[in-house]
Amino acid sequence: MMRGTTSHAGQGIDPFVPAGGYLSLLLETFSAESRARLDGMARVRTVPAKTVLVREGERPNEIGFVLSGILALTRFLPSGRAQISGLLAPTDMYGRIFSGRSRHHVESLSEARLICFDRAHFEALVAKDAEVERVLLTHVLDELDIAREWVLLLNGSKVIERVASFLILLMSRHGGGLPDARAPMTLQVPLSREDLASYLGTRPETLSRAFHELADKGIIHITDPYRFDVVNLPALIKVSGRDFAPDGGD
Amino acid sequence: MMRGTTSHAGQGIDPFVPAGGYLSLLLETFSAESRARLDGMARVRTVPAKTVLVREGERPNEIGFVLSGILALTRFLPSGRAQISGLLAPTDMYGRIFSGRSRHHVESLSEARLICFDRAHFEALVAKDAEVERVLLTHVLDELDIAREWVLLLNGSKVIERVASFLILLMSRHGGGLPDARAPMTLQVPLSREDLASYLGTRPETLSRAFHELADKGIIHITDPYRFDVVNLPALIKVSGRDFAPDGGD
């Protein structure tokens, strides 16, 4: 279950990291003192794909932030099949702070670099340092919005709509906004077909058909199963059935 | 669009409010001083169903908490149809703190009682009062989990599975946990068929069929379109295709 990324997906630019890099964004939000305190407790580690970081039902002793790579939140259904309920991209947080057990597995889909904190220490720091707390709060509010964005995306009845929306969200994350509509853009999808299917609430076969339908219509060009060029962005937006702003994206 | 609650749905016990009442829960989380400060800025108001509180794209000047009733977060698609991307139950917050524009409409589905704060004042208080900030943070983390819960629910391929999951979540919210499996339980659904359909990513007709299929199987009893008795909880859980814990649920 939950096939990890093949060697394909691990290569190339990480599509979730914008030009400036999220790492600096994450760290520069804090003042020098806060950063120093954080640094003292931090532990940076690199994990390979398919590493389980937190298990459903357990109370994790670590709070972690993604620096690079993609993690997935998954749930196991009685049928034995795994469902992805969320993706964690660079700057996203995992682990439970000030509360109980985790409701999902947290698992790396690609090789990932993480910055981890001991939970108790991190909680103490948050309680003491109002600035860290504020940054955290803003952060979590953003994640909440993103999660609700996915709810909308999944409500799109047709699979091809969801695929189109996914690609557009991917693009807007890449550059911090949608690029010029007329400039073709190369996209790298860091997920296997099976993982992406689980995330979009469908099956790999249907996903494959949707991608190739977009290609047949001349909207995208498929370089390999993990790389696409978006040839016709307006058409892609139209297929998605949603009104993405020309610039703001999400 | 977005048909509001009829007089049916407004009547009876609010199914989202547990025995103890959420209001006290919300307020008692704060210390006396914090509460006093909050009280000074607060404005409690009651709005009828179908009231739009925040418009998509606007920067709201109010932060509000739901005391009773149900609000919905909605998005309008290019097709003109409205999609519900989240429900707000008592204790839930709306409005944007420390950040930009709202990405959804916030609209009351039933008559609702709200406690509102001026955004700037509330932000100042949060910046000053670490305790308020902490409560808020914990709160938002919980909402994030709930949002991800919905992602899972919507991934359930069949509509009847989603309906079953919805009813179970409703039950576990009602009493703070699932009751004894053998005791029938009366549920009040505070949403019109159209609103619920939008929320579950389907249409009213399909929803109606799903409810009556559950009734035909003897799993629930339909008193009226807004009231049900859950007769066979284990069977309901089985239909949902998920493993709700016998007690804690989520």
Next chain:
DNA sequence: CTCTTCTCTTGATGACCATCAATGCGTGCC
């Protein structure tokens, strides 16, 4: 009371998609 209106419900049909099954392609192992 009667008419209007709104919502829920029920029926019929076609589109979409999950599923089963088989083929093609690349990678790693022997």
Next chain:
DNA sequence: GGCACGCATTGATGGTCATCAAGAGAAGAG
């Protein structure tokens, strides 16, 4: 090299659901 394995793809089929259409009940207006 040759083989096995994993993943993506493609084909065929049945089930589920969106949609169009129509009927039933209840609430409110006059």
